[in-house]
Amino acid sequence: MVIIDHTHVYRHITSSLLFLRSLCIHHSVSCPTLLFLVSLFTVSSYLTLDESPFPNFLSAMEVLMSKLFNLMGVFALVQTLIPPPLRQFIDRGLTMLCERLFPSVNPYPYMEIQVGQNVPDNHSPNELYKQVGVYVGSLRSALHTHDRLRAYRCAAAEPISLNLQDNASIEDSFDGVQVFWTKAVTEKGNEGNNGGSTERSFILRFLKTDRENIVPAYLDHVSKVCADIEHKNSRRSIFTNSHGNWEKNSFNHPSTFDSLALEAGVAERRMADLQAFSKGKSFYHRNGRAWKRGYLLYGPPGTGKSSLIAAIANYMQYDIYDLELTKVYDNTSLKSLLVRTSPKSVIVIEDIDCSVKLSNRDAETDDDSKKGRDSNSSSKFTLSGLLNFVDGLWSCCGEERIFIFTTNFKERIDSALLRPGRMDMHILLSYCSFHAFKKLARNYLSIQDHPMFPELEKIMTKTSFQVTPAAIAEMLISNQDNPDAAISEVLAAFSRHVDTTIVIESASQSMKKQEPQSTHTQTCRREDGGN
Numbered sequence: 201m202v203i204i205d206h207t208h209v210y211r212h213i214t215s216s217l218l219f220l221r222s223l224c225i226h227h228s229v230s231c232p233t234l235l236f237l238v239s240l241f242t243v244s245s246y247l248t249l250d251e252s253p254f255p256n257f258l259s260a261m262e263v264l265m266s267k268l269f270n271l272m273g274v275f276a277l278v279q280t281l282i283p284p285p286l287r288q289f290i291d292r293g294l295t296m297l298c299e300r301l302f303p304s305v306n307p308y309p310y311m312e313i314q315v316g317q318n319v320p321d322n323h324s325p326n327e328l329y330k331q332v333g334v335y336v337g338s339l340r341s342a343l344h345t346h347d348r349l350r351a352y353r354c355a356a357a358e359p360i361s362l363n364l365q366d367n368a369s370i371e372d373s374f375d376g377v378q379v380f381w382t383k384a385v386t387e388k389g390n391e392g393n394n395g396g397s398t399e400r401s402f403i404l405r406f407l408k409t410d411r412e413n414i415v416p417a418y419l420d421h422v423s424k425v426c427a428d429i430e431h432k433n434s435r436r437s438i439f440t441n442s443h444g445n446w447e448k449n450s451f452n453h454p455s456t457f458d459s460l461a462l463e464a465g466v467a468e469r470r471m472a473d474l475q476a477f478s479k480g481k482s483f484y485h486r487n488g489r490a491w492k493r494g495y496l497l498y499g500p501p502g503t504g505k506s507s508l509i510a511a512i513a514n515y516m517q518y519d520i521y522d523l524e525l526t527k528v529y530d531n532t533s534l535k536s537l538l539v540r541t542s543p544k545s546v547i548v549i550e551d552i553d554c555s556v557k558l559s560n561r562d563a564e565t566d567d568d569s570k571k572g573r574d575s576n577s578s579s580k581f582t583l584s585g586l587l588n589f590v591d592g593l594w595s596c597c598g599e600e601r602i603f604i605f606t607t608n609f610k611e612r613i614d615s616a617l618l619r620p621g622r623m624d625m626h627i628l629l630s631y632c633s634f635h636a637f638k639k640l641a642r643n644y645l646s647i648q649d650h651p652m653f654p655e656l657e658k659i660m661t662k663t664s665f666q667v668t669p670a671a672i673a674e675m676l677i678s679n680q681d682n683p684d685a686a687i688s689e690v691l692a693a694f695s696r697h698v699d700t701t702i703v704i705e706s707a708s709q710s711m712k713k714q715e716p717q718s719t720h721t722q723t724c725r726r727e728d729g730g731n
């Protein structure tokens with residue numbers, strides 16, 4: 201009696217199936233070849249069995265599978281010995297034979313798309329080939345499933361990129377569909393002679409039934425991911441306008457949301473807003489809005505407006521276009537500058553109230569003003585030109601852009617420029633609070649707490665004397681190796697003013713009774729003449 205170990209048989213079956221699958225996928229073995237092999241096994245099993253082929257189905261299967269398994273090993277060995285062109289020839293022949301014999305059976309369920317190094321007609325480099333290389337190297341599965349990868353770096357400052365070894369394959373999925381990439385390398389011409397050449401390509405393989413889901417959506421996805429990676433890896437640039445053109449420079453400002461001393465929760469809210477913006481393409485399009493965002497940063501000098509712009513650009517990994525309005529000749533050149541900005545960029549106009557005379561439209565009286573012109577200069581550039589720049593038909597000729605205006609005097613800016621849609625958020629950057637001070641102390645002095653903190657907090661909340669983060673930063677920098685001295689200096693600066701402030705405040709209050717006046721103006725004046 202034959203005792204059959206069922207587990208043994210199942211294990212054979214499973215491993216054989218897995219082996220078949222991997223042969224199909226990674227080694228371009230088509231179904232006809234496999235059908236041929238399996239038939240060969242069946243016949244050989246039939247011949248080698250003592251009795252009828254099916255005296256006991258499971259024992260027959262066991263024999264069959266063990267033979268199949270052995271032959272697969274031999275096949276894999278032979279496969280390495282057969283040159284690829286001959287292998288492809290045999291495969292094609294068997295595929296055609298199979299299609300003739302069994303027209304209703306799909307002998308090769310996979311579809312392949314070859315992405316070559318060059319465009320076939322004009323031999324120019326195939327951009328998609330480069331993109332696939334970047335994409336495939338970025339797949340996380342590459343690190344986990346491959347023991348051998350290639351690493352390269354194009355320039356010293358660029359990050360390291362990974363890529364597949366020649367003839368290696370990798371699996372990916374898109375919208376629930378499984379696809380496989382193979383980095384194919386074919387030798388052409390006489391090997392070893394100068395006339396021979398190497399043809400490289402990526403081959404995308406997926407089930408024919410998935411073709412509708414894959415082409416072109418998946419290839420578009422590959423291009424997009426590659427563009428994102430390249431954008432992320434590229435170095436930031438800052439552009440400034442000169443003679444109607446943008447001049448490019450590399451942007452290395454180190455400011456980040458972490459290095460900024462802001463009020464509690466401000467950095468987090470800004471980052472959340474920026475994140476929502478960067479992911480909001482479909483939201484903006486669905487609602488018929490141009491995919492752009494406008495921020496007005498206002499507050500006294502030295503409160504971090506420029507630093508916040510740099511932090512935003514670094515956080516979003518956007519380039520900066522620093523628009524100098526005094527160098528813009530007319531509305532047409534403004535428009536042409538706008539058209540030449542790239543997507544994923546921050547367009548900045550600093551100190552918008554001082555750049556050119558863009559006074560309140562309602563208050564414009566003379567002839568030039570009626571035409572919307574800046575009467576103080578030879579410029580034909582107008583306020584309405586600027587309004588259209590930020591939120592007109594031309595403002596949406598590039599996508600994913602952030603407009604940022606800064607000013608020390610928000611009240612001087614025309615309300616039309618500040619309305620939502622142009623400046624969506626107005627962000628006040630103000631004098632240094634104790635919360636912001638602690639952040640500066642953490643960044644500049646590397647301390648989280650200090651015995652003098654409670655006293656400093658008390659004084660900072662008690663006095664209306666205000667100091668900008670820039671001024672505090674200076675005190676900390678000059679004592680960066682000595683936290684005690686640094687905190688003492690800040691404490692002394694506030695203590696010196698605390699009495700003065702009380703005097704000024706009480707004087708101010710008594711004056712207010714006669715004629716209302718801003719305490720804020722008093723404290724600012726004190727700071728100007730400070731120390």
Ligand SMILES: Nc1ncnc2c1ncn2[C@@H]1O[C@H](COP(=O)(O)OP(=O)(O)OP(=O)(O)O)[C@@H](O)[C@H]1O
Pocket residue numbers: 459460461462500501502503504505506507508608629669670671673
């Ligand atoms: N909130 C802040 N957090 C950290 N550093 C700051 C902050 N504000 C100012 N600083 C420091 O002070 C210096 C000046 O800041 P910044 O140029 O950003 O100020 P600003 O508001 O743009 O000034 P202005 O209105 O004169 O252009 C920078 O070196 C920056 O490091």
